[in-house]
Amino acid sequence: MALDRRMLDSLGIEDVEQLFADIPQGVRIDGIPLPKGMTEPEMMRTIRAMLQPNATADDMPCFLGCGIYHHHVPAAVRSIAMRSEFITAYTPYQAEISQGMLQALFEYQSLISELTGMDVVNSSNYDGSTALGEAATMSFRIRPKKKFLVPEALSWEKKSVLKNYVWGAVMEIVEYAYDPYTGGLDMADMHSKYDDDVSGIYVEVPNLFGVIDPAAMKLKKEFPEAVLVVGFNPISLGVLTPPGAYGADIAVGEGQPLGLGMNCGGPLLGLFACRTEHVRKMPGRLIGMTKDKNGNRAYCMTLQTREQHIRRSKATSNICTNEALMALTASVYLSIVGPKGLRSIAEINIRNAKGLMQRIDELDAFDSPVFEAHHFNEFVVSGPVRPEKLNKLLLKHGLIGGADMQRHVPRMTDHMLLATTEMHTEADLDRLVNVLREVA
Amino acid sequence: MFRQARWDDKLIFERVGESDFCFLSDRTEVSLVPEGMARSGLCLPDIPEREVVKHYTNLSQMNYGLDNGFYPLGSCTMKYNPKYADQVASLSTVVNVHPMQDEAAMQGSLRLMYELEQALCAISGMAAVTLQPAAGAQGEFTGMLIAKAFHKKNGQERTEVIVPDAAHGTNPASAAMAGFEVIEIPTSKNGCVDLDSLKAALSDKTAAFMITNPNTLGLFEPQIEEIANLVHDAGALLYYDGANFNAILGHTSPGAMNFDIVHFNLHKTFATPHGGGGPGAGPVGVCSRLEPFLPLPRIAKDGERYHLICDRPDSIGKVRSYFGNFAVLARAYAYILRNGSDGLKEVSQKAVLNANYLRGQLEDTFPMPYGKLRKHEFVLSGKTLADEKGVRTLDLVKRLLDRGFMAPTIYFPLLVDEAIMIEPTETETKDTLDEFARAMKEIAGESAETVRSAPNATSVARVDELFAAKELVLTWRIYQAKADKFSGGSK
Numbered sequence: 017m018a019l020d021r022r023m024l025d026s027l028g029i030e031d032v033e034q035l036f037a038d039i040p041q042g043v044r045i046d047g048i049p050l051p052k053g054m055t056e057p058e059m060m061r062t063i064r065a066m067l068q069p070n071a072t073a074d075d076m077p078c079f080l081g082c083g084i085y086h087h088h089v090p091a092a093v094r095s096i097a098m099r100s101e102f103i104t105a106y107t108p109y110q111a112e113i114s115q116g117m118l119q120a121l122f123e124y125q126s127l128i129s130e131l132t133g134m135d136v137v138n139s140s141n142y143d144g145s146t147a148l149g150e151a152a153t154m155s156f157r158i159r160p161k162k163k164f165l166v167p168e169a170l171s172w173e174k175k176s177v178l179k180n181y182v183w184g185a186v187m188e189i190v191e192y193a194y195d196p197y198t199g200g201l202d203m204a205d206m207h208s209k210y211d212d213d214v215s216g217i218y219v220e221v222p223n224l225f226g227v228i229d230p231a232a233m234k235l236k237k238e239f240p241e242a243v244l245v246v247g248f249n250p251i252s253l254g255v256l257t258p259p260g261a262y263g264a265d266i267a268v269g270e271g272q273p274l275g276l277g278m279n280c281g282g283p284l285l286g287l288f289a290c291r292t293e294h295v296r297k298m299p300g301r302l303i304g305m306t307k308d309k310n311g312n313r314a315y316c317m318t319l320q321t322r323e324q325h326i327r328r329s330k331a332t333s334n335i336c337t338n339e340a341l342m343a344l345t346a347s348v349y350l351s352i353v354g355p356k357g358l359r360s361i362a363e364i365n366i367r368n369a370k371g372l373m374q375r376i377d378e379l380d381a382f383d384s385p386v387f388e389a390h391h392f393n394e395f396v397v398s399g400p401v402r403p404e405k406l407n408k409l410l411l412k413h414g415l416i417g418g419a420d421m422q423r424h425v426p427r428m429t430d431h432m433l434l435a436t437t438e439m440h441t442e443a444d445l446d447r448l449v450n451v452l453r454e455v456a
Numbered sequence: 457m458f459r460q461a462r463w464d465d466k467l468i469f470e471r472v473g474e475s476d477f478c479f480l481s482d483r484t485e486v487s488l489v490p491e492g493m494a495r496s497g498l499c500l501p502d503i504p505e506r507e508v509v510k511h512y513t514n515l516s517q518m519n520y521g522l523d524n525g526f527y528p529l530g531s532c533t534m535k536y537n538p539k540y541a542d543q544v545a546s547l548s549t550v551v552n553v554h555p556m557q558d559e560a561a562m563q564g565s566l567r568l569m570y571e572l573e574q575a576l577c578a579i580s581g582m583a584a585v586t587l588q589p590a591a592g593a594q595g596e597f598t599g600m601l602i603a604k605a606f607h608k609k610n611g612q613e614r615t616e617v618i619v620p621d622a623a624h625g626t627n628p629a630s631a632a633m634a635g636f637e638v639i640e641i642p643t644s645k646n647g648c649v650d651l652d653s654l655k656a657a658l659s660d661k662t663a664a665f666m667i668t669n670p671n672t673l674g675l676f677e678p679q680i681e682e683i684a685n686l687v688h689d690a691g692a693l694l695y696y697d698g699a700n701f702n703a704i705l706g707h708t709s710p711g712a713m714n715f716d717i718v719h720f721n722l723h724k725t726f727a728t729p730h731g732g733g734g735p736g737a738g739p740v741g742v743c744s745r746l747e748p749f750l751p752l753p754r755i756a757k758d759g760e761r762y763h764l765i766c767d768r769p770d771s772i773g774k775v776r777s778y779f780g781n782f783a784v785l786a787r788a789y790a791y792i793l794r795n796g797s798d799g800l801k802e803v804s805q806k807a808v809l810n811a812n813y814l815r816g817q818l819e820d821t822f823p824m825p826y827g828k829l830r831k832h833e834f835v836l837s838g839k840t841l842a843d844e845k846g847v848r849t850l851d852l853v854k855r856l857l858d859r860g861f862m863a864p865t866i867y868f869p870l871l872v873d874e875a876i877m878i879e880p881t882e883t884e885t886k887d888t889l890d891e892f893a894r895a896m897k898e899i900a901g902e903s904a905e906t907v908r909s910a911p912n913a914t915s916v917a918r919v920d921e922l923f924a925a926k927e928l929v930l931t932w933r934i935y936q937a938k939a940d941k942f943s944g945g946s947k
């Protein structure tokens with residue numbers, strides 16, 4: 017990259033380093049201690065070779081879920097999401113020249129609103145766990161009480177993120193138990209934890225165990241004062257009653273299943289929705305429909321007075337860069353699969369999980385599923401071998417096993433969470449069962 | 457001449473047809489879900505793929521991206537992002553890897569992250585880096601949590617964070633989210649940190665002082681060494697907002713300036729396209745005494761194997777799920793490898809040259825308060841134009857859109873009246889800068905009516921933001937209830 021001599025001349029300087037004369041001697045460095053640059057093919061070769069040892073769900077059936085799933089991504093989704101006019105734009109501050117992204121994000125808000133039955137949706141948070149963190153502090157803004165109730169059976173990642181997000185608001189996270197037979201929430205325990213100091217209650221449908229717990233639908237009636245925050249899997253809403261229909265004040269979820277790759281955990285998509293009455297307490301960007309000077313429909317960012325660039329330390333959140341491209345991707349995905357497609361995908365997911373749990377249950381050494389309940393696309397099994405060891409064995413057989421539950425619920429020492437999606441064939445399920453049979 | 461496309465304005469919900477998606481199963485078994493939980497109706501668009509692709513392709517043509525032209529958005533570092541990074545992010549070994557795979561099954565990812573951490577340490581002069589934060593603001597939040605944990609561990613209750621009034625809004629917002637009281641100090645007459653105000657604000661309550669250097673005016677803080685000493689003498693930590701890293705690559709580093717915590721905006725400095733708002737990545741680097749507080753997991757190297765460390769007693773835990781925005785990290789690493797030490801230093805040379813050249817072309821027409829020599833960006837004032845002609849900065853930049861340029865950042869930082877914040881970046885040619893300068897000057901000479909009626913070459917004319925805030929039409933459903941308020945547009 018040669019410097020343009022004419023530009024130096026116009027500034028009356030010989031050497032570009034003269035433009036750095038204002039950096040005090042005491043803080044200067046003599047270049048960066050890294051190797052020199054590579055050509056493009058050298059770099060590509062280096063990166064490919066570096067990543068080559070990764071096992072991919074392309075080559076091996078993957079039974080990991082627990083928040084991130086290997087779903088089919090229609091080719092058209094990726095193709096649209098790669099359009100450079102979308103990819104290379106910044107946040108649409110200049111509405112007139114950014115209508116494409118603004119309309120796409122308005123449609124995203126609308127699609128997620130339809131899916132969740134919630135009134136308003138922001139145009140994305142970083143991921144499902146930070147969406148939960150922001151939901152807890154928003155719950156505090158709605159009902160300024162100290163405690164926030166969450167399930168004991170919550171992924172450790174979410175628990176940890178939540179703890180950090182409420183640290184500033186000085187909220188206390190209180191866990192309620194799950195029913196050891198059904199895996200659903202223990203209503204008696206919930207009542208014993210509930211008092212006047214509770215701001216909100218968080219419940220997941222399906223929950224960490226993949227269990228679809230009908231008791232979640234009763235929470236608003238049992239605890240009308242508390243802010244009800246519902247965590248959902250967007251694909252499951254193809255067949256399940258949405259959170260808006262059972263009184264959720266806020267609904268949050270991980271949007272990765274909606275056409276995003278697993279990407280080793282990111283970028284993800286934090287879905288965040290709430291009821292109209294709470295909109296001014298919401299974090300994140302909102303796109304509104306408006307008119308242009310000639311009365312034509314147009315879109316722009318709105319209610320920006322909640323945001324950091326205006327409200328600074330009093331903002332509802334610090335979020336600035338978000339996951340807009342992932343929101344666009346999710347919109348294209350939902351538009352392509354349509355209502356029937358989403359329902360079918362959800363059904364196939366449930367059926368595959370059911371098929372797999374039944375086959376494993378035929379093996380004497382395994383308890384599958386551990387919980388007597390309806391499941392969505394994943395379920396807990398317990399068996400004779402520690403999940404860690406089992407996963408290594410599965411890997412030898414060309415399979416990516418399930419999630420070790422002990423990390424999330426310490427007493428679940430021999431428990432594994434197995435997930436299925438529409439990507440699994442009968443043969444994939446058989447291969448898994450055959451390895452399990454070996455260890456049984 | 458620039459003319460943006462304007463296709464029909466149908467929403468995806470207003471398109472008709474029938475989906476031809478492949479996974480349609482005709483069996484519907486109610487027993488799949490618990491009684492009373494079966495969904496009764498789902499109002500999503502039901503249209504064939506062909507219609508969907510047409511819809512979004514047309515929308516993309518109604519959106520201006522960096523690939524379309526000059527994007528001098530100050531503070532945002534909208535440089536051209538080489539396409540090889542897209543190719544890296546599309547590798548199956550990136551896209552199809554689950555973050556909870558056994559360590560043995562993702563050695564590639566672990567290695568890439570480990571090496572990227574090392575590279576960012578080399579670039580920043582910091583002792584250790586976490587890649588977890590999803591964006592710059594989350595990096596700030598992470599840094600504030602680390603500061604809090606550090607002081608707590610030392611048995612100190614420090615409740616205040618100081619920021620300059622010219623700081624980006626995320627700085628005070630992140631500090632407040634971590635539970636700190638935010639103290640804003642004024643900028644001195646020369647546009648830099650006012651040492652007396654800083655001294656007055658510092659106390660045994662100060663947890664940290666957050667600044668960016670060069671600051672949001674594009675000025676390098678001449679007294680950075682004194683600032684670091686003052687902050688450290690008060691027992692506080694010095695935080696570096698790395699959004700302006702493009703200006704200093706290879707010339708100085710937060711480590712050399714004695715900062716304790718720094719965040720990077722990989723989506724600015726290290727070439728990740730911004731996706732119309734995100735995703736980004738906001739890694740955080742710290743000095744060695746703060747290393748124990750970094751988020752989990754940490755990645756370690758043991759001979760030729762990489763593994764995860766999940767139990768560290770002083771760690772703040774997690775700020776988001778998994779490792780961070782891995783695909784963004786992979787792009788950034790590709791960029792760092794491709795450029796290397798020589799290329800990265802040239803980046804800052806060219807970025808600073810471009811900024812100063814463009815400043816030289818414009819400062820006769822637009823006053824530029826606070827000194828001449830800038831780093832990667834500069835801030836003009838549109839005040840004369842506003843006073844003399846009634847043409848505000850907002851009008852000026854809307855007119856720039858008609859010329860096929862993205863608008864600069866405006867009305868930030870607040871200390872410049874009618875601020876126009878311009879960051880040309882290193883990837884633009886002299887020709888582009890000249891064309892832009894010419895357009896700015898010509899617009900300054902145009903009649904007030906012409907400028908105020910802009911834009912006209914964009915998909916829509918000036919939008920009514922007040923109407924949006926008043927009606928709050930945030931979804932298709934709300935629109936249907938208020939459709940009468942939107943009738944009667946002229947195309």
Ligand SMILES: Cc1ncc(COP(=O)(O)O)c(C=O)c1O
Pocket residue numbers: 335336337531532591592593594624626627668672697699700721736738
């Ligand atoms: C100076 C400065 N600090 C912080 C940020 C926040 O970074 P991000 O948008 O990645 O959260 C930005 C970007 O907008 C910035 O320009």
